[in-house]
Amino acid sequence: MDFQVYDIAIVPIIVALVQLAKQIGLSVKYQPVLSLILGVVTGIVYVAPSDPKQAILVGIVMGLAASGLWSGAKNIVQK
Template sequence: MEFQVYDFAIVPIIVALVQLAKQIGLSAKYQPVFSLVLGIATGIFYVAPGDPKQAILVGIVMGLAASGLWSGAKNTLQK
């Protein structure tokens, strides 16, 4: 399977879903874990459904990127 760059457009969607979960009541302690789970699930079911190794690797990268994007944006906007 070829890896497509547009698959990383999913990262902001993961950030949005984590934000939604936070508003519903997800503890700040579990937000990075939730981001990672969403990334891996997306990798397995969308990015590379036929290649588990690639799916998990790409999913981890997307989850960590979403977690870092959220953390960076939060730290930038905080006074």
């Protein structure tokens, strides 16, 4: 797994995109889901386009890091 240090810079970009979606009107409940989707898409398109397993794994990690694993789970479960 050749994960570059500058790939970590994607996490704040995901956070910024989710915040933009929040300001547009995205519900707090769906913000962690959007973060995870953006992470996986970024993993597939940018980080490891030739290795889908690695891309999905890295994408999940980036999405969870951007949303905050525990706060994201709490927002999804709450009504």
